[in-house]
Amino acid sequence: MTEIIESAPAPDPETLELIVGDVFAGLLGDVEPPFAEGDGGDPLPVLARVSVTGTWNGEVVVECSTPLARLVTSHLLLVAIDELADDDVRDVVGELVNVIGGNVKSVMPGPSTMSLPQSLLDGEHVPGAEARGAASAVRLAWREEPLRVSVFTQGPAIDREQSTEVGS
Amino acid sequence: MRILVTDDSRVMRQIVARALRQAGYGHCEVVEAVDGRDGLAKVQEADPDLVLSDWNMPEMTGLDFLTALRASGDVRPFGFVTSESSEPMRAAAEQAGALFLIAKPFTAEAFREALEPVLG
Numbered sequence: 001m002t003e004i005i006e007s008a009p010a011p012d013p014e015t016l017e018l019i020v021g022d023v024f025a026g027l028l029g030d031v032e033p034p035f036a037e038g039d040g041g042d043p044l045p046v047l048a049r050v051s052v053t054g055t056w057n058g059e060v061v062v063e064c065s066t067p068l069a070r071l072v073t074s075h076l077l078l079v080a081i082d083e084l085a086d087d088d089v090r091d092v093v094g095e096l097v098n099v100i101g102g103n104v105k106s107v108m109p110g111p112s113t114m115s116l117p118q119s120l121l122d123g124e125h126v127p128g129a130e131a132r133g134a135a136s137a138v139r140l141a142w143r144e145e146p147l148r149v150s151v152f153t154q155g156p157a158i159d160r161e162q163s164t165e166v167g168s
Numbered sequence: 169m170r171i172l173v174t175d176d177s178r179v180m181r182q183i184v185a186r187a188l189r190q191a192g193y194g195h196c197e198v199v200e201a202v203d204g205r206d207g208l209a210k211v212q213e214a215d216p217d218l219v220l221s222d223w224n225m226p227e228m229t230g231l232d233f234l235t236a237l238r239a240s241g242d243v244r245p246f247g248f249v250t251s252e253s254s255e256p257m258r259a260a261a262e263q264a265g266a267l268f269l270i271a272k273p274f275t276a277e278a279f280r281e282a283l284e285p286v287l288g
Contacts, residue, residue, distance in 0.1 A: 022273060023272075023273050025273065026272065026273015026274060026275065027183065027272075027273050073179075076179050076182070076183060077179060077182065088178075088179070091177050091178055091179045094177065095177045095179050095180050098177070098224075098251050099251040099272045099273055101251070102250065102251025102252030102253075102271075102272065103251070103252070105252050105254070106252050106253060106254055110254045110256055111254065111256040111257075114224060114252065115224075116176075116224060116225075116226060
């Protein structure tokens, strides 16, 4: 008899796409939302992640091209792209995953605690390593630049210590 | 009138300040703090009429910031601006003495609705 181990739930790709669309609209104002691009494509060099622990355990990862990260940063800070500092870009992709992660956390069982975001720019990690084994993922394009949002789960949450802490 | 905006993200502090202007509070002076600990210091220095705070920050979380304020007897209006808005979190915020919780991503309208009863 085969034992079936049910993995922890994750939002489906359509939900992820809706969340990303809302986040872009909320942060950037009246802009067109990113649209689904389908799987595949080159590894993306900019990465930001947050982890969630508690009733639901998982990690939300945003990967994107360097031009997209700089474009979004430029829009948010109202600063020309060639005048941006790396720390500004790091801050923006961190906030992007923070808000997307917070919204993912909101649709998962709680209570749980979310970590502070970690942001890595081009050259600070090995691109593509995050793309494997996601429980749910969506690859999008915004202004012809790629963006991928992945949710990794860490197995059934029932064996894990439940946290009463909340945060985001 | 003065509003303290507490968030570890410089970008988010800027976006909140922009939303405040769009919501009709451009006449208010915005003071910034980078985390709860800095927020406590800025409350003493700037004596703001309203404190807005992120929840999840290094050094001191927004909830700890609010708890410390209330423990010191400070009852000035305090609201959260945070990336998640689950019911347990809203309940914890309310219990600690927060007047409102604005979820990111937000609109200027969300700020208007939350701030009008507090600042007019």
